[in-house]
Amino acid sequence: MALERDKHIAERSLLTMNEGQLTELYRRMVLIRHFEDKTAEMYSRGKITGFCHLYAGEEAVAVGAISALYDKDYVVSTYREHGHCLAKGASPRAVMAELFGKATGLSRGHGGSMHLFDPHLRFMGGYAIVGGGLPLAAGLGFSIFYKEGPEVVCCFFGDGALPQGAFHESLNIASLWKLPVVFICENNFYGMGTLVQNAISQQDLYRFAEPYKMPGVRVDGMDVLEVYGAVTEAAARAREGDGPSLIEAITYRFRGHSMSDPAEYRSRREERIWQERDPIKNFRRKLLHDGRSTEPQLDEIEKEITAIIDDAVKFAEESPEPSLDELGKYVYVE
Amino acid sequence: MSQITYREALNQALREELDRDERVFIMGEEVGYFGGAFKVTDGLLAVYGEKRIRDTPISELTIAGAGIGAAMGGLKPIIELMTINFGLLAMDQIVNNAAKIHYMFGGNAKVPMVIRAPQGAGHQLGAQHSQSLEAYFLHCPGLRVAVPATPADAKGLLKSCIRQEDPVIFLEHESLYGVRGEVPEGEYLVPFGKAKVAREGKDVSIISYSKCLYDAIAAADALENGGIDAEVIDIRMLNPLDIDTIIESVKKTGNAIVVYEGWRTGGAGAEIAAQIYEKAFDHLDAPVERVATLDTPMPYNARLERAALPSAAQIVKVAERLV
Numbered sequence: 081m082a083l084e085r086d087k088h089i090a091e092r093s094l095l096t097m098n099e100g101q102l103t104e105l106y107r108r109m110v111l112i113r114h115f116e117d118k119t120a121e122m123y124s125r126g127k128i129t130g131f132c133h134l135y136a137g138e139e140a141v142a143v144g145a146i147s148a149l150y151d152k153d154y155v156v157s158t159y160r161e162h163g164h165c166l167a168k169g170a171s172p173r174a175v176m177a178e179l180f181g182k183a184t185g186l187s188r189g190h191g192g193s194m195h196l197f198d199p200h201l202r203f204m205g206g207y208a209i210v211g212g213g214l215p216l217a218a219g220l221g222f223s224i225f226y227k228e229g230p231e232v233v234c235c236f237f238g239d240g241a242l243p244q245g246a247f248h249e250s251l252n253i254a255s256l257w258k259l260p261v262v263f264i265c266e267n268n269f270y271g272m273g274t275l276v277q278n279a280i281s282q283q284d285l286y287r288f289a290e291p292y293k294m295p296g297v298r299v300d301g302m303d304v305l306e307v308y309g310a311v312t313e314a315a316a317r318a319r320e321g322d323g324p325s326l327i328e329a330i331t332y333r334f335r336g337h338s339m340s341d342p343a344e345y346r347s348r349r350e351e352r353i354w355q356e357r358d359p360i361k362n363f364r365r366k367l368l369h370d371g372r373s374t375e376p377q378l379d380e381i382e383k384e385i386t387a388i389i390d391d392a393v394k395f396a397e398e399s400p401e402p403s404l405d406e407l408g409k410y411v412y413v414e
Numbered sequence: 415m416s417q418i419t420y421r422e423a424l425n426q427a428l429r430e431e432l433d434r435d436e437r438v439f440i441m442g443e444e445v446g447y448f449g450g451a452f453k454v455t456d457g458l459l460a461v462y463g464e465k466r467i468r469d470t471p472i473s474e475l476t477i478a479g480a481g482i483g484a485a486m487g488g489l490k491p492i493i494e495l496m497t498i499n500f501g502l503l504a505m506d507q508i509v510n511n512a513a514k515i516h517y518m519f520g521g522n523a524k525v526p527m528v529i530r531a532p533q534g535a536g537h538q539l540g541a542q543h544s545q546s547l548e549a550y551f552l553h554c555p556g557l558r559v560a561v562p563a564t565p566a567d568a569k570g571l572l573k574s575c576i577r578q579e580d581p582v583i584f585l586e587h588e589s590l591y592g593v594r595g596e597v598p599e600g601e602y603l604v605p606f607g608k609a610k611v612a613r614e615g616k617d618v619s620i621i622s623y624s625k626c627l628y629d630a631i632a633a634a635d636a637l638e639n640g641g642i643d644a645e646v647i648d649i650r651m652l653n654p655l656d657i658d659t660i661i662e663s664v665k666k667t668g669n670a671i672v673v674y675e676g677w678r679t680g681g682a683g684a685e686i687a688a689q690i691y692e693k694a695f696d697h698l699d700a701p702v703e704r705v706a707t708l709d710t711p712m713p714y715n716a717r718l719e720r721a722a723l724p725s726a727a728q729i730v731k732v733a734e735r736l737v
Contacts, residue, residue: 154487156483185520186520186522187518187519187520187522188520188521188522189520190517190518190519190520190521191518191519191520195518195519197519197520197522197523198522199522199523204483204486204523205515205519205523207510207511209506209510209511212479212506212507212510212511214476214479215475215476215478215479215480215482215483215507216479216480216482216483216486216511217483218476218479218480218483219479219480219481219482219483219484219485219486219487219491220483220484220486220487221483222480222483222484222487222489223483223484223486223487223488223489224487226439226465226484226489227487227488227489245475246475246476246479246506249471249473249475249476250476250479250480252471252473252476253470253471253473253476253480256471409521410516410517410520410521411516411517411555411556412516412556412558412580413516413524413526413578413579413580
């Protein structure tokens with residue numbers, strides 16, 4: 081039922097969005113994919129170190145969801161957050177510089193891949209403890225309620241967060257207090273290398289909305305318009321004071337859990353099946369099939385993005401390291 | 415000045431800060447209709463309403479985390495953890511988020527939040543309700559830690575903590591709520607991170623905080639009869655730690671006893687002793703002594719409990735050996 085309904089929403093989004101909006105969705109997904117591919121390359125060349133979790137394959141979730149928000153809305157994310165951060169509008173230069181650990185990085189080289197933050201864009205951070213962002217999202221929602229603001233909070237987390245207490249506590253409080261939060265579970269089937277069915281007793285993850293008395297829907301997370309439609313609905317509901325929603329987006333990461341994971345717990349056949357469902361390729365086909373864009377237009381976007389990413393890498397490489405004076409700074413507010 | 419209890423002093427501070435700043439709100443288990451498990455927030459709900467005095471479900475992790483989120487959203491949360499023992503459930507949010515957000519985001523975010531929590535033993539509450547855990551928070555950079563002993567400091571320090579920008583763990587010993595003392599009415603701020611000489615002396619420095627301060631003072635009184643002139647330092651805050659005041663005292667007396675209710679091993683007193691060795695070794699006439707809680711979970715039996723806890727009698731014995 082849920083799936084049919086949301087395919088309908090996707091079709092409606094396709095009809096109501098203009099060409100500019102549609103190509104912008106495409107552009108942002110391509111930006112993330114190219115950024116992540118380049119990040120992998122830079123990681124293997126030793127330019128980026130530490131833990132690094134790539135978002136390739138899941139682009140439709142971040143782009144669909146965040147495109148349904150207003151600029152003033154908040155986004156809370158996880159350690160796999162390059163995509164969310166870029167979709168919210170962060171400068172690829174500043175994100176790449178952060179991965180390089182440079183002073184010009186979004187978090188001045190103090191954070192790295194897992195701890196991006198941009199106060200101006202209201203990108204409220206990547207958090208590297210599974211489930212750690214959900215209570216913050218509830219708190220941000222409370223601050224909106226308190227100030228009687230019009231914003232909403234969009235909180236991303238993986239399927240691995242569902243067995244955490246923080247998930248259940250946060251959904252309970254958000255529902256109890258009718259906080260304006262859209263909880264988005266990116267179900268990519270694996271918490272690191274553990275299958276969802278080996279970790280969670282209820283595998284229809286959207287049904288965790290029921291005990292907390294909020295709407296729960298499952299959407300095709302490989303379809304940007306479907307995610308866009310579901311989040312538009314949930315955000316409108318939150319904005320009207322009707323409280324939170326839970327959206328389960330079924331998706332797939334094209335790479336391992338992190339750069340050090342060759343993903344040997346899943347078959348190459350399974351990976352191929354999902355690669356055929358590539359959210360970018362499929363959206364491109366749809367735009368062309370429906371005559372909403374043309375090959376040269378989309379190729380032009382690819383070229384433009386390639387230049388942006390090359391520029392971001394150049395910027396990151398040429399940026400200075402943080403000075404040693406920075407080491408003890410920002411422990412306390414000065 | 416009027417004589418009020420430690421509990422009333424805290425309540426006064428909360429009211430004044432709620433009046434002063436619209437962004438200040440209180441959130442925690444039983445803070446509203448119940449008036450606080452220890453009645454510190456008594457009467458506030460009727461004045462400030464449910465929006466600002468917010469009862470929560472029993473979800474310590476998310477109470478702390480929601481406080482952090484609210485602070486990042488521009489509010490000034492005061493979180494009450496019913497006791498620090500339950501606060502252990504909130505440790506992930508306190509240590510991994512509150513303490514690190516300013517730093518790991520390169521100064522782009524801050525968490526101006528006070529977490530108030532009662533702690534301490536002495537009422538036969540058994541192993542899970544009798545802990546003093548200040549050392550856990552002292553260990554973690556990014557957190558401020560306040561441990562006021564007197565009603566005046568409880569008020570003045572709480573007000574100062576609410577007005578600054580870092581996350582503060584504000585620990586109140588459960589045995590102190592009924593203690594009376596002179597407290598200035600209206601605006602009264604205790605400077606952040608400043609220790610106080612509670613009693614002047616020249617023979618031995620007894621360095622303490624929170625409830626143990628009273629044991630230290632009782633010990634100093636007893637020592638006076640025996641001709642030993644003890645100085646008592648009330649630290650008031652463990653972070654920032656006013657080590658200068660401590661060192662000045664030790665240089666004068668040549669002897670130091672650190673008294674605290676945390677477990678002896680790895681307690682706040684161990685850190686203070688280490689800093690005394692680093693900064694005043696040549697001035698010491700004897701090794702720094704620690705009087706602290708025995709390294710056991712707290713027993714229920716009253717006699718055993720008393721024996722596990724630091725006391726004025728133990729301080730006197732140690733001081734007599736030193737001087």
